Amino acid sequence: xxxxxxxxxxxxxxxxxxxxxxxxxxxIGGVGAGIQLLREKIDPSTDPIGEGNVIVFSxxxxxxxxxxxxxxxxxxxxxxxxxxxxxHAGGRTAMAIASAGYLSIVIQGRSExxxxxxxxxxxxxxxxxxxxxxxxxxxILGRILAEIEGGRGIRxxxxxxxxxxxxxxxxxxxTETYRHFGRMGLGAVFGxxxxxxxxxxxxxxxxxxxxxxxxxVYSEIYRLGVESEAMKKYxxxxxxxxxxxxxxxxxxxxxxxxxxxxxxEEISGxxxxxxxxxxxIACSHCPTACIHIAALREEYEDERYFFKTIMIxxxxxxxxALGSMIGVSDRAQLLRLIHRVETYGLDAISTGVCLAxxxxxxxxxxxxxxxxxxxxxxxxxxxxLKAVDYIVQQPxxxxxxxxxxxxYAAREYxxxxxxxxxxxxxxxxxxxGYGNYLGLLIGLRHxxxxxxxxxxxxxxxxxxxxxxxxxxxxxxxxxxxLSSLVVCFxxxxxxxxxxxxxxxxxxxxxxxxxxxEKVGEKIYMxxxxxxxxxxxxxxxxQIPERVFETQTPHGKLDxxxxxxxxxxxxxxxxxKI
Amino acid sequence: MKILRxxxxxxxxxxxxxxxxxxxxxxxxxxxxxxxxxxxxxxxxGFERGATVIFCHACSEPPCAEVCPSKALKPRKGGxxxxxxxxxxxxxxxxxxCKIGAIFERDDGKIAVCIHCGYCVxxxxxxVLEVVEA
Numbered sequence: 001x002x003x004x005x006x007x008x009x010x011x012x013x014x015x016x017x018x019x020x021x022x023x024x025x026x027x028i029g030g031v032g033a034g035i036q037l038l039r040e041k042i043d044p045s046t047d048p049i050g051e052g053n054v055i056v057f058s059x060x061x062x063x064x065x066x067x068x069x070x071x072x073x074x075x076x077x078x079x080x081x082x083x084x085x086x087x088h089a090g091g092r093t094a095m096a097i098a099s100a101g102y103l104s105i106v107i108q109g110r111s112e113x114x115x116x117x118x119x120x121x122x123x124x125x126x127x128x129x130x131x132x133x134x135x136x137x138x139x140i141l142g143r144i145l146a147e148i149e150g151g152r153g154i155r156x157x158x159x160x161x162x163x164x165x166x167x168x169x170x171x172x173x174x175t176e177t178y179r180h181f182g183r184m185g186l187g188a189v190f191g192x193x194x195x196x197x198x199x200x201x202x203x204x205x206x207x208x209x210x211x212x213x214x215x216x217v218y219s220e221i222y223r224l225g226v227e228s229e230a231m232k233k234y235x236x237x238x239x240x241x242x243x244x245x246x247x248x249x250x251x252x253x254x255x256x257x258x259x260x261x262x263x264x265e266e267i268s269g270x271x272x273x274x275x276x277x278x279x280x281i282a283c284s285h286c287p288t289a290c291i292h293i294a295a296l297r298e299e300y301e302d303e304r305y306f307f308k309t310i311m312i313x314x315x316x317x318x319x320x321a322l323g324s325m326i327g328v329s330d331r332a333q334l335l336r337l338i339h340r341v342e343t344y345g346l347d348a349i350s351t352g353v354c355l356a357x358x359x360x361x362x363x364x365x366x367x368x369x370x371x372x373x374x375x376x377x378x379x380x381x382x383x384x385l386k387a388v389d390y391i392v393q394q395p396x397x398x399x400x401x402x403x404x405x406x407x408y409a410a411r412e413y414x415x416x417x418x419x420x421x422x423x424x425x426x427x428x429x430x431x432x433g434y435g436n437y438l439g440l441l442i443g444l445r446h447x448x449x450x451x452x453x454x455x456x457x458x459x460x461x462x463x464x465x466x467x468x469x470x471x472x473x474x475x476x477x478x479x480x481x482l483s484s485l486v487v488c489f490x491x492x493x494x495x496x497x498x499x500x501x502x503x504x505x506x507x508x509x510x511x512x513x514x515x516x517e518k519v520g521e522k523i524y525m526x527x528x529x530x531x532x533x534x535x536x537x538x539x540x541x542q543i544p545e546r547v548f549e550t551q552t553p554h555g556k557l558d559x560x561x562x563x564x565x566x567x568x569x570x571x572x573x574x575x576k577i
Numbered sequence: 578m579k580i581l582r583x584x585x586x587x588x589x590x591x592x593x594x595x596x597x598x599x600x601x602x603x604x605x606x607x608x609x610x611x612x613x614x615x616x617x618x619x620x621x622x623g624f625e626r627g628a629t630v631i632f633c634h635a636c637s638e639p640p641c642a643e644v645c646p647s648k649a650l651k652p653r654k655g656g657x658x659x660x661x662x663x664x665x666x667x668x669x670x671x672x673x674x675c676k677i678g679a680i681f682e683r684d685d686g687k688i689a690v691c692i693h694c695g696y697c698v699x700x701x702x703x704x705v706l707e708v709v710e711a
Contacts, residue, residue: 205612205613208609
């Protein structure tokens, strides 16, 4: 059983290692174990960018054991929403944490000067980061750390970018160039702790209890992954395949949701694959390799026959947020924007939604050019490139406000009714109906991945408010189990309850499906409780007015539906805490 | 004798399934993880430049065997080495002797080196590896 917890304190540069069998046994691992650790170590009222914030990285029993258990869960207090923050990333992080021998790594305190830490098995090194602070490109920081730290192939380099250093409240962390702890501003938490990066390496192995069965179950999961239809979507075009069908349905948010359809042929998954796809990359232990990397070949501005080729990761959410949401329909321009956002270490969804709000606010005269400094205009990627720089540099009060998120900026300047953040988290690319918006509001991290509301919208029609809440919450409860294992949600059709039970057996761990589901429920309630302690209460005022004015594939959304759903949710779940 | 070879290194996506397979292959002591692997999946100074795998390419005069004081590593017919783990002193002379860095330290201090069994080939999803007659 993987059950060790490493706690690193940046205030006095110390660390300790504990055996926490209780966490692994009772709470599985991942988010289940992580939420307990966060509760133990954090004061819920702490300032998210103060010394008191705590970050927990957690993996699960399946991480080194089976394919697809390639995610790491991070828990912290979000500087964007000011309540519970949760973010998941792939790359090599999970494998490296397991190889270093840990179930969880907890980071607390604040370093006086910039540092990065290296976790090498049982040793932790605090490295002077002063000469690495202020590097504006997170790819370059990654390369430097890769060169000076050993462990090629068996390490992870998790770094905050320049946006994190500048405390942009939606800065992310980047790992292995193309994967991110996105959403909710973990990059700013690193920045506030003067923590530039965490390098983790090790080569620890574990033994199965039943060797023969282990090989059998391993092969079964591997075969399901490479031979069945379960992973097909991610294996082919990747998440970008959603662009055309969602646009067709009227579910693709366009120009801050002022339009229902978009000229998106040039930025479709098909077009990216045909014209730009240059390489595929996998997270550790994943045969699907869903990471799609576009090659952008560009001539130097002022020299003929000099070319550079930049490799840029793309996904549906980036195409939505930096494409359709701000009206950019040119593929090369979109790639440049993605690259800029990537090099700074910004969350792409939040950045796009903030820019969309600012553009509309400027058009309506709520903002003036003296604030935005550039003529923000839907479709004009050049102005957006400049605005992205400003979000990070924060040359005036307006950009300082925008760097705190769309909801905050709208509260300061007006236009809250079209600042497309739900419960302060900028919305993902699904204007699909009740399931999405309700799912974002009651979802424990206000993310489409909490409960897949966008998918419910496409699968089920005519659900009552109560049924919608039930379906969303049940899905989210099961996802707590997947996030405790920690299995990639893209493989959720492989890791059905019966397979999860079976996969535990060779490890000598008995967990019935029934028991797993109960733990999922309990983790859900534990998270809800901590959210509440951090001051969160779901309320309809956390959904911008635009949501009720816009056509969706389910027609215009009725406020009363949300009211009934929320009142049911309060009665059935919130009041049970 | 068969040897493991790169079929097409450009196809490598860096998933590392070969490393997990290699650690798992020992029938007496299967290991969960990558710390017993004789093959290593790496990025080329960042995944933006792609990925590759490093393993013993079965040289005919293996320097690793020459510097092994206990004869735990012996030249193998057809290239590469045979590893007798029981008598290995964990001195790691072999690790320094291998110019391509294809010998790795295990989590128990002993070493892992590819013995060209080909078990990883079955778990390489994208045709990077193959086993051929030497």
